[in-house]
Amino acid sequence: xxxxxxxxxxxxxxxxxxxxxxxxxxxxxxxxxxxxxxxxxxxxxxxxxxxxxxxxxxxxxxxxxxxxxxxxxxxxxxxxxxxxxxxxxxxxxxxxxxxxxxxxxxxxxxxxxxxxxxxxxxxxxxxxxxxxxxxxxxxxxxxxxxxxxxxxxxxxxxxxxxxxxxxxxxxxxxxxxxxxxxxxxxxxxxxxxxxxxxxxxxxxxxxxxxxxxxxxxxxxxxxxxxx
Amino acid sequence: xxxxxxxxxxxxxxxxxxxxxxxxxxxxxxxxxxxxxxxxxxxxxxxxxxxxxxxxxxxxxxxxxxxxxxxxxxxxxxxxxxxxxxxxxxxxxxxxxxxxxxxxxxxxxxxxxxxxxxxxxxxxxxxxxxxxxxxxxxxxxxxxxxxxxxxxxxxxxxxxxxxxxxxxxxxxxxxxxxxxxxxxxxxxxxxxxxxxxxxxxxxxxxxxxxxxxxxxxxxx
Numbered sequence: 001x002x003x004x005x006x007x008x009x010x011x012x013x014x015x016x017x018x019x020x021x022x023x024x025x026x027x028x029x030x031x032x033x034x035x036x037x038x039x040x041x042x043x044x045x046x047x048x049x050x051x052x053x054x055x056x057x058x059x060x061x062x063x064x065x066x067x068x069x070x071x072x073x074x075x076x077x078x079x080x081x082x083x084x085x086x087x088x089x090x091x092x093x094x095x096x097x098x099x100x101x102x103x104x105x106x107x108x109x110x111x112x113x114x115x116x117x118x119x120x121x122x123x124x125x126x127x128x129x130x131x132x133x134x135x136x137x138x139x140x141x142x143x144x145x146x147x148x149x150x151x152x153x154x155x156x157x158x159x160x161x162x163x164x165x166x167x168x169x170x171x172x173x174x175x176x177x178x179x180x181x182x183x184x185x186x187x188x189x190x191x192x193x194x195x196x197x198x199x200x201x202x203x204x205x206x207x208x209x210x211x212x213x214x215x216x217x218x219x220x221x222x223x224x225x226x227x
Numbered sequence: 228x229x230x231x232x233x234x235x236x237x238x239x240x241x242x243x244x245x246x247x248x249x250x251x252x253x254x255x256x257x258x259x260x261x262x263x264x265x266x267x268x269x270x271x272x273x274x275x276x277x278x279x280x281x282x283x284x285x286x287x288x289x290x291x292x293x294x295x296x297x298x299x300x301x302x303x304x305x306x307x308x309x310x311x312x313x314x315x316x317x318x319x320x321x322x323x324x325x326x327x328x329x330x331x332x333x334x335x336x337x338x339x340x341x342x343x344x345x346x347x348x349x350x351x352x353x354x355x356x357x358x359x360x361x362x363x364x365x366x367x368x369x370x371x372x373x374x375x376x377x378x379x380x381x382x383x384x385x386x387x388x389x390x391x392x393x394x395x396x397x398x399x400x401x402x403x404x405x406x407x408x409x410x411x412x413x414x415x416x417x418x419x420x421x422x423x424x425x426x427x428x429x430x431x432x433x434x435x436x437x438x439x440x441x442x443x444x445x446x447x
Contacts, residue, residue: 060246069237095236102240103380106247107311117313124312124382 047113055110068114069098074161075115076122081161083126089133096125115168115223172222173215180215183208250379253307253314260303260394263371267364268402275360277406287336288404294329295401298322302394306372309387310379319386322393329397337416354418360406361419365399365426373434384438385431392430396423 050068057065073094080093100121108117173184186197187208194205201208250256271277282289302322308314372391381387400419 057244058247058249060244062241062244065244066237066241069240073233091233094233098233098236098240100382102243104312104382106250107379109249109252109311112313120313121382 047115050114051108051110051112054105054108054114058105058108058110069101072098072101072118074164075118078161078165079119079122080126080129083123083130085126085129089129093122093126093129096129097122100125113222116221119223168223169219172219175222176215176218179203179207179211180218183211184215184219187212250311253311254304256307256375257300257303260307260368260372260375261300264299264364264368264398264402267367268405271360271364271402271406275356275406279405282404287332291329291332291336292401292404294325294332295397295404297325298329298397299394299401301325302390302397303372306376306387306390306394307379309383309390310376310381312382316383316386319390322390322397326393326397329400333416333419357403357407357418358422360403361399361422361426364402365395365422368398369395369426369430369434373430373437376434376438381438385435388431388435388438389427391434392427395430396426399423399426 050071053064053068053071057068076094076097077090080090081087085093097118101118104121108114173181176184182201182203183197186192186200187194190197192200194208197203197208198205203211251259272279282292305318305321308318309316369391372395373388376387376391400423403419
């Protein structure tokens with residue numbers, strides 16, 4: 001029987017404040033249960049925290065489950081958008097993914113990254129959505145006037161999700177080995193050329209290139225990847 | 228509006244939450260299935276009086292047996308890996324090299340014996356026994372695999388069913404070579420080829436359908 005979600009989250013995050021940025025987390029508006037009151041003020045941006053919440057949910061902790069599902073919504077939206085789902089369809093994908101999480105709850109292994117597990121499900125649901133909407137579109141009649149009069153979809157959540165994405169990327173970069181982190185900082189964030197990077201770091205251009213390549217591969221598997 | 232809908236959905240899902248037993252790692256689940264294969268193979272070996280010592284004396288039978296066994300092991304690992312959402316699609320490729328070797332060695336064994344009496348076929352009784360061993364091992368092993376895979380409610384059910392079919396067919400081939408170690412005749416190859424195709428096909432159609440259904444309904 002896993003310990004209650006609040007102790008797991010506090011324990012695993014160790015009071016981390018990454019991603020708090022003064023913004024009240026989405027689910028803070030709907031605290032429910034004793035556990036949720038305690039964990040509601042603990043930002044759960046770190047993947048380990050989400051994995052711990054999922055472990056608690058597997059043990060039947062409803063408050064932890066509610067919280068991890070709420071925290072998953074921005075990640076699912078991001079994955080759906082990356083797969084090319086239009087803003088009007090993103091929430092349909094979110095709904096499908098939440099149901100899929102519920103069905104496949106037993107398959108999550110808390111020793112592995114939660115985000116990789118979630119984004120694999122989200123990616124497939126997004127592709128399913130695009131396939132089915134493609135089939136629907138092929139059966140629908142083109143109506144230019146209605147199209148012109150239809151208001152554009154405004155994606156209000158995109159800014160917040162970009163911010164979260166940047167935080168996740170920053171966290172992932174911080175966990176890279178030193179050489180790889182240096183390559184990302186100099187060549188990626190710093191937008192330096194290989195020559196400039198080599199001069200700044202004292203490493204050869206080849207070493208920088210290899211480090212950057214390895215860093216990108218590591219980041220890809222850390223953020224959305226699979227093995 | 229959309230947020231309210233999602234809030235309601237989350238509340239509903241949380242309200243229906245019951246503790247779940249976490250699935251064991253895919254590798255361990257594959258080992259359980261392989262334990263089933265070992266038990267079945269032992270039963271056939273003892274029941275039908277197999278003579279594995281003959282394996283080394285017949286052309287290409289031992290390499291074909293080892294390749295079939297390796298295919299069964301690797302395909303089982305691939306099937307359980309693919310049943311979990313966050314594992315790569317490339318697991319599907321894992322059993323292909325050994326499957327190619329299995330087919331190649333079976334074919335070579337048949338070619339090596341061309342011209343020898345009995346190459347083109349064997350007695351009806353012997354053929355019936357071969358079929359009994361193949362189907363008698365492929366069917367229970369397929370059922371066991373599908374039952375074990377259902378717990379994961381796999382999303383990639385078509386691909387999972389295909390690899391599960393390869394695992395069961397290869398396992399059945401290995402059991403046959405263990406119990407009845409003879410060089411493949413032309414008729415053998417044809418019948419085995421048909422059986423393997425049938426086992427894989429049935430797994431894809433029925434196994435895929437059974438596994439696909441787990442995606443449509445919510446957990447009990």
